[in-house]
Amino acid sequence: MIRIEKTWNSILDRYRIDELQFREEYAKLYGDANFFYKEKNNDLIFLILIINRKYNDFETPYGYSSFYTTNNDESFTERFFEEIVKILNREKLIAGLIRFNPFCDLPKTDLFKIEYVRDVYHIELKEDFYKGFKDSVKNKINRALKGNYDIVESNSCDEFIKFYYIYIDMMQKKRSTKDAYFSKEYFENLSKTGFSKILNVYYKNEYLGGSIFLTGKGKNSYYHLSSLKNNEIHKGLSNLLVFEGCKIAQKDKSERLVLGGGLSSNAEDGLSKFKMSFTSKSKKFYIGKVIIDKKEYERLIKIYEEKIKDSSNLFLRYRDILN
Numbered sequence: 001m002i003r004i005e006k007t008w009n010s011i012l013d014r015y016r017i018d019e020l021q022f023r024e025e026y027a028k029l030y031g032d033a034n035f036f037y038k039e040k041n042n043d044l045i046f047l048i049l050i051i052n053r054k055y056n057d058f059e060t061p062y063g064y065s066s067f068y069t070t071n072n073d074e075s076f077t078e079r080f081f082e083e084i085v086k087i088l089n090r091e092k093l094i095a096g097l098i099r100f101n102p103f104c105d106l107p108k109t110d111l112f113k114i115e116y117v118r119d120v121y122h123i124e125l126k127e128d129f130y131k132g133f134k135d136s137v138k139n140k141i142n143r144a145l146k147g148n149y150d151i152v153e154s155n156s157c158d159e160f161i162k163f164y165y166i167y168i169d170m171m172q173k174k175r176s177t178k179d180a181y182f183s184k185e186y187f188e189n190l191s192k193t194g195f196s197k198i199l200n201v202y203y204k205n206e207y208l209g210g211s212i213f214l215t216g217k218g219k220n221s222y223y224h225l226s227s228l229k230n231n232e233i234h235k236g237l238s239n240l241l242v243f244e245g246c247k248i249a250q251k252d253k254s255e256r257l258v259l260g261g262g263l264s265s266n267a268e269d270g271l272s273k274f275k276m277s278f279t280s281k282s283k284k285f286y287i288g289k290v291i292i293d294k295k296e297y298e299r300l301i302k303i304y305e306e307k308i309k310d311s312s313n314l315f316l317r318y319r320d321i322l323n
Helices: 009-014 024-030 074-090 135-145 157-173 184-190 237-251 270-276 294-308
Strands: 003-005 033-040 043-052 057-059 067-069 095-099 113-124 150-154 196-203 206-214 220-228 256-261 282-291
Touching (some): 024 033, 024 043, 024 184, 043 074, 067 074, 113 270, 135 237, 157 184, 157 196, 157 206, 157 220, 196 237, 206 237, 220 237, 237 256, 256 270
Parallel strands (some): 057 095, 220 256
Antiparallel strands (some): 003 033, 043 057, 043 067, 095 282, 113 256, 196 206, 206 220
């Protein structure tokens, strides 16, 4: 029988699951997260979900905080998801999105569609990790090191809020949709987690922006968010911040720094190329598309396509007509 918990770090600790993004304080940054889990014969299986009553659907927290099992036998995983679907059906939900952790096994199930999204790049933090950087990256780092920048490592709320305003400006220039923004409250809460560190950059007393890293609570550290102004003037700064983030994660005894993915699956966008300049290591990132009420899901998608006339294939795109 599946149990549901509001707090679950003690369960992770008991099974020695050493992944920062599975921890409750990370998941709760993104909403009222719940831990759906089952134990049987010393095995554990779980799914971390946020139920959204505004849309009557669900999703896993941002990033890779979702599913894990110590036993990937189909008889174990399929039974778990059968019970999950029954629970979500009783909750009268329409559909939901699962973001799988690329460093964990995918579940064996026929109950929903699992789909490849993009590659996720990561730097293995061996003693000589710097040698794996492309020469062009090393040159940019060396150039930035000569730039007389002051880089402040901090977890103070004030430094996170400074970053927030640079981040918002960047999102507006990119014309990102409002629902893609992280709020000011998000950055305030992020600063309190105990595993978030920001590297803020100053040049002649001018604040240029920075990078946020999640580190110190597991084998994986994460290059979480980065935003800099005047990037064309201060070339190499983004590269330097990744390098400094690697050193912090290595000091925190992480095995790797996860850079995340690019903007598409073909690795030809600028963000993918930037991350690939640091490493040749990657993992596949998959999502799970779960439809609970097929009739209602298809009805809403039809209304969306008639009203919005957009070619977007986002799974939960009907949310736009329910706002």
